[in-house]
Amino acid sequence: MQKRTAFKLCIAGAAVLLTACGKEEPKTAPVAPEAKSVAQAAAEPMKVAFVYVSPANEEGWSSQHDLARQHVEKTFGDKIKVTWIENIPENADAERVIRDLAQQGNKMIFATSFGYMNSVLKVAKEFPDVYFEHATGYKTDKNVKNYTARFYEARYLAGMLAAATTKTNVLGYVAAIPIPEVFQGINAYTMGARTVNPNVEVRVVWTSSWYDPGKEADATKSLIGQKADVITHHTNSTAVAATCEEAKIPVISYHSAMHKAAPTMLQAGVVHRWEEYYTSEIQAVLDGKWNNTPVWGGSNVHMIELADVTKNAPREVADKIVKTYQSLEKGEFHPFTGPVVSNEGKEMIPAGKTATDAELQNMMYFVEGVANKVSTQK
Numbered sequence: 001m002q003k004r005t006a007f008k009l010c011i012a013g014a015a016v017l018l019t020a021c022g023k024e025e026p027k028t029a030p031v032a033p034e035a036k037s038v039a040q041a042a043a044e045p046m047k048v049a050f051v052y053v054s055p056a057n058e059e060g061w062s063s064q065h066d067l068a069r070q071h072v073e074k075t076f077g078d079k080i081k082v083t084w085i086e087n088i089p090e091n092a093d094a095e096r097v098i099r100d101l102a103q104q105g106n107k108m109i110f111a112t113s114f115g116y117m118n119s120v121l122k123v124a125k126e127f128p129d130v131y132f133e134h135a136t137g138y139k140t141d142k143n144v145k146n147y148t149a150r151f152y153e154a155r156y157l158a159g160m161l162a163a164a165t166t167k168t169n170v171l172g173y174v175a176a177i178p179i180p181e182v183f184q185g186i187n188a189y190t191m192g193a194r195t196v197n198p199n200v201e202v203r204v205v206w207t208s209s210w211y212d213p214g215k216e217a218d219a220t221k222s223l224i225g226q227k228a229d230v231i232t233h234h235t236n237s238t239a240v241a242a243t244c245e246e247a248k249i250p251v252i253s254y255h256s257a258m259h260k261a262a263p264t265m266l267q268a269g270v271v272h273r274w275e276e277y278y279t280s281e282i283q284a285v286l287d288g289k290w291n292n293t294p295v296w297g298g299s300n301v302h303m304i305e306l307a308d309v310t311k312n313a314p315r316e317v318a319d320k321i322v323k324t325y326q327s328l329e330k331g332e333f334h335p336f337t338g339p340v341v342s343n344e345g346k347e348m349i350p351a352g353k354t355a356t357d358a359e360l361q362n363m364m365y366f367v368e369g370v371a372n373k374v375s376t377q378k
Contacts, residue, residue, distance in 0.1 A: 048282060049106040050084040051097060053113035054211045054236045061236040061255040062086060065112045068274035075279055079286065090115025095122060102127040108285055110278070111135065113210065120144060131285055136181060138361065140292050147277065150298030151181070152188035153328050154270040156335040157306040157321050158252045159192030161268055162230040163200050164317040165250050172228030173204045174219040176235045178374070180363045185234050188335045190369040196317055203228055204372045213239035224249055230267070241266065257308040268309040276302050296357065299329045336360065343370050
C-alpha cells in the first residue's frame with residue numbers, strides 16, 4: 001500500500017513532510033454477509049461504485065474522493081471495475097441512483113455524503129449481499145459501514161495559522177449545517193487560534209447547504225463585511241476560496257488545497273485523504289475480511305492533513321504547528337482536552353479530562369471565542 005504524507009508544510013521553499021504511524025484496532029469486528037472471498041466467488045472483476053454529491057473535477061469534497069477512486073483503480077487494475085457518478089443531490093435521486101448501482105451488480109458502493117445515509121440504509125436492506133459504505137454518517141447495518149475523518153485535528157492547526165495571519169482579530173467561518181461534525185471543526189479552529197492569539201474571535205455564517213456556491217459566496221461577503229480578514233469554510237464548493245481571492249482576503253480552504261480558486265490568497269488547506277482507506281476496504285472485501293465496524297480516523301491513519309501551508313507563515317507559528325501535528329500523530333495530544341468552556345460560560349469538559357468520542361459526536365455548542373449563538377438544524 002502506498003504511504004501518504006500526512007502533513008505538508010512549506011516554509012522559505014523548504015518542505016517538511018511528516019508521515020503518520022500506527023493504527024487503532026477496532027474493538028469489535030462483526031462479520032458481514034457472505035464472509036468469503038469475492039475473488040473466489042467470481043472470476044470477473046469485482047464491481048465498485050462511488051456516488052458524489054458535487055462535481056468530481058472541482059476542487060473540494062468530491063474531488064478528494066475521486067482522487068482516491070483513481071488511486072484504487074491503478075492499485076487493483078483488472079481485479080476491479082469502477083463506476084462513479086457525480087452531482088447526485090441528497091434526496092430521492094440518491095436512493096434511485098444507489099439502487100440502480102446495486103442492480104447493476106456492484107458488489108461495493110461508497111456513498112460519499114452525509115445526506116445519503118437513509119437512502120443507503122433503505123437500499124442495503126434490499127441487497128443484503130452488497131457492501132455499502134457511507135461517509136460521515138452515524139448509522140450502520142449488517143452490510144452498511146460508516147466512515148469519516150477527524151477533521152477537527154487539522155482544523156486546530158488551521159486555527160493556529162489563521163490567528164498568526166489576522167490583523168483585525170476577526171476570523172470568518174462559512175459553515176453548512178449545524179451538526180456535531182461542524183461544531184467540532186469550528187470549536188477546534190477557535191481553540192487552536194486562541195493558543196496563538198487569545199484575542200481573536202470567530203464569526204460564523206451558515207448556508208444551510210453542503211453545496212450551494214451562491215450562498216457560500218454571499219456568506220463570505222457577509223463575513224468580510226464583519227471585518228473578518230481570514231476566512232475558512234465547511235462547505236463543498238470552491239466559492240469561498242474564489243470570493244476571497246477576488247476580495248484579496250486570506251483563505252484556508254477545506255477538502256483540498258484550492259490553488260486554482262485562490263492562487264494568491266490561499267494560506268493552506270484542511271485536507272482529507274481517502275486513498276489508503278478505500279484501498280484497504282476494497283482489499284478486505286476481496287479477502288472476505290470486511291466488517292461493519294465504523295471508522296473515525298485521524299492523523300494516525302493518514303486521513304487528514306494541513307496541506308500547502310504558505311511560506312509566509314511566521315517561523316515560530318509554523319514550528320508550533322509542526323510540533324502539534326507530531327503530538328496528534330502520536331496520540332500525545334487531543335484538541336478537546338479540558339478545561340473546555342462554552343461561549344455561554346458553561347464548563348463542557350473538565351480540566352484534565354479528554355472528550356470521549358460519544359461526547360464529540362454529540363457536540364452542539366460553541367466554545368469561548370466564537371461570537372455566535374448556537375443554531376440548531378430544523
